[in-house]
Structures are given as structure tokens and as C-alpha cells.
Amino acid sequence: MSSLEKLEKIDRRIVYLILIIVVAAVLLRPIGLPIPISASTKKYYDAINSLPPGSVVALGVDFDAGALPELGPMLEATLKMLFNSDKKFVIFSLWSGGPAVSTIYLNKLKDLIESSGKKYGEDYVLLPYIAGGETAAAALAKDFKNTVKNDYYGTSVDKIPLLKNINTAKDFALLITITAGTPGVEEYLRQWVSPFGIKFCVGALGVSAPNYMPYYTSGQIYGMIQGSRGAAEYELLIGSPSTAASSMDALSAGHIVTIVFILLGNIVFVLRKYSRKEVKS
């Protein structure tokens, strides 16, 4: 077997082993690569920052535990920014795992919530899972309080001061969804953004962000955090670097390993094709 053949048939476990070693090494000894802020992340930040005091933000936590590594830091940073601001917000979810994910971060930020002076029910509220996908999104937009009767803890929405004047999507100053897929961006675009003209921001997985770019460039999505890289940028923007920012060096190292193996695979493929042609002739 020639060396080219050996390279072509390299055991995938060796590739994984190299990846594990490189990622672990960089996590333990970070390089400190710079993280420039992209325009879409800056606009996400600006969308929240520029809201008048007292504005109510609709925050859709539309993901479950499977997407925590990438979307968790976005949610944490968004909550930090909202708790540190003079805005109010309503957390809801079209995903069954959304409320559980929200409670993880609300518990994590307990100290910040206490120090910010925000009161549950007056400044923020957590709603339960709303089943029905697009139908639920449409119902929420048209008749918010009749779609969801209680908050996550069982209190009637009629007894929650923050929801007193919330009847339709128009009563929110901004809609944010941090989403892992469907239901998510396209459902909100169809049922909230297009009919009610609400400003819309998105926190998306790296794998879905390219699919949402047409909506971002058209202006239907105002600001967007794209994957863990975007989350790291956002953490830096709010001045609170956390898990996403600390994983950026390892992510870059992992990307380099991936690119090297893609290049190597292609080079070996071309060389083998060339050598086979030579043998034939």
C-alpha cells in the first residue's frame, strides 16, 4: 500500500483523536485570539439598547437542551443585558424544553436579578410551553392573553401586572427568538413580523444562520447572533465575557484541524486520480 493509499484510508478514529487532543490543549492553554464584532451582532445589541425605558420585549426561548451549548450563552447574555437595562420582558416558548432552559438561566442569574431590583410579574415574566407551532405563534400574536392562561408557575395572566396591557404582538417593542429551528424564525416572520410590523432579532445556531441570511439582508430580521461565534461577540459587547468567549480559541483550533483534513483529503484524492490516469496511459 502506497503512502497516498494509506492517507486516503486513514482511520477516522485518528482524526477524532487529533481533534480531541488539539481542542483539550487549547482549552487548557488559551491563545487569546482577537474577536472582532460583526455587524449583525452589533445590530442585535443596538436593537435592545435603543429601546425607550419601560419597553416590553417578547423573548422567545425556542430551543431545548440539545442546543444549549450554542444557544445557552446567547440566552444568558440576552437576559444579562435585559436585567441590567430599564426594559421589561416576557419569556415564552414554542418548544417544550424552552421553559426548563429558561429556568436554568434564571436560577443562574439569581444574584444579578436581586441586585438589578427587577420584580417578577412587574418587570419580567416566564410563560409555560405553548403547544401548536405556527398556530400557537399566530394565536399569541393576535390574542396573547387568551392563548396562554397562566404563567410558568401557575398564576393567572390576568393577575400579572406586566401583562395587563399586552393583548397583541403590537404591544411589544421588540421580538427576539433564540431558536434551534422549527417553530422559530419563519413562523414569527409569517405571524408576527409581516402582519404586525414588529422589529425582530434572532439568535441562531451556526448551522441555521446561513438559511436566515436572506431575511437579515432584506431587513425582515433586524439583528442576528450567528452561532457560538456571534454569542462570543455579544458577550464582549455587553462587557461580560463568559462560556462562548472562552471557547473561541478552541473553536478556531477545531476549525483549523477540520480544514487541514478537508484539504488533505482533497489533495490525496486529486493525486490518486492523477496517478491512476498515469498507470492507465
Add this chain to the structure above:
Amino acid sequence: MAISTDPSVWVAALLTIMAYTIIYKDNPLYKLAEHILVGLSAGYLFIQTWKMIYKSSIVPLFNGSGILFGGITIVLGVLLFTKFSKRYGWLSNISIAVLVGTATGLTVRGYLFAQLIDQVKASIKVVGNLPPLDMFNAILSLIMVVCTLSYFLFTFEQKGALGWLAKFGRYTMMAAFGAAYGGTVMTRLTIFIQRMQYLLFTWLGLA
């Protein structure tokens, strides 16, 4: 180095390692982790959905606040289960018709405005007072949209000018697929890095 003494951290760490043993080869430890995940997810989804249905349909039915709405939804829901009967299976078509009709009605209207008209408007916004780079982007987007659409024009043979347009359209799609692949790599790597952070820092305490 201070290894965690929290049992929940140990469970999470061991399950992570069990899941990653698939890298070596398929094995019972991986299968166990996989089945735990699937079982927990299914159970969780069932309970959350049941809670939602209970509060929105069943409670109003019995306390009199929504007899009509609650009754109709429960009847439609129950009818779905007639699918298992050969004799009464046709009854489930009523529920399916309501589901499909509602979803289509909701989606089509929104789709027309949000995903067709607004997208077409965005594709032809070349004229206007855009900064030079945005202008370049807008023109490039328009060219790419036209070329990609021409790739799917099968009424005429794709040769000559149309052939060139279609070829550029193919490159455009390849670039889009490349971007999607890059995003996929980033997502998978992020999950892997997060689990590595958990194992190295939260479990093993290698700060």
C-alpha cells in the same frame, strides 16, 4: 485540580463519555446513553404537552369557562385515535382535515408576504442611496438570484448565455452549501467543545 464531588456532575460526565464512545465503535454503553436521552426527551415532551392541553382544554371544559372550545378540541383529538380502527378509521380524517386546513390557511397568507413579496422586494432594491459596498452586495445578490433561478429553467436547453447563467447559478448554490456546511461544523464543534469544557473544568476541576 479538584474533581467534583457532586453526583449530578458525575452522572452528566459519565453519560457524556458514554455517548462519545461511538467515536470508537457502536457499543452497549453508547446505546444505553442514547436510550436514556430518547426516553427522557419523549417523557418530558409528553408531560409538557399534557400540561398544556390540560390547562387550555380540559380545565375550561369542566369549570364551564370554555365548554365549546374545550369540547371541540378534545373530540377532534380523540377522533385522531380512531386511525387504529379499520371500521372507524375514516373519522380521523375530520381531525386531519381541520389540522391541515388551519395550518395551510395560516401559512399561505404569511408565506406570501413574509417569504415571497418581501424577499422579491429585497432582491430588487439595487436602485437607491446605498453605500458603495452595500450597492455591490445588492447587485451581486440580484445576479446570484437570477443565475440560480436560471439553473432550474428546464424549458430551454441550457447552452449559450443561459448555459453560462446556469453555471454561475450552480457556483452560487455551491457557495451557499459551503456556508451551510461551515455552519454545521461550527455547531457540532461547539457542542463538542462545551462537553470538553464540562469534563475538563466542571468534572475534573482543571481550571
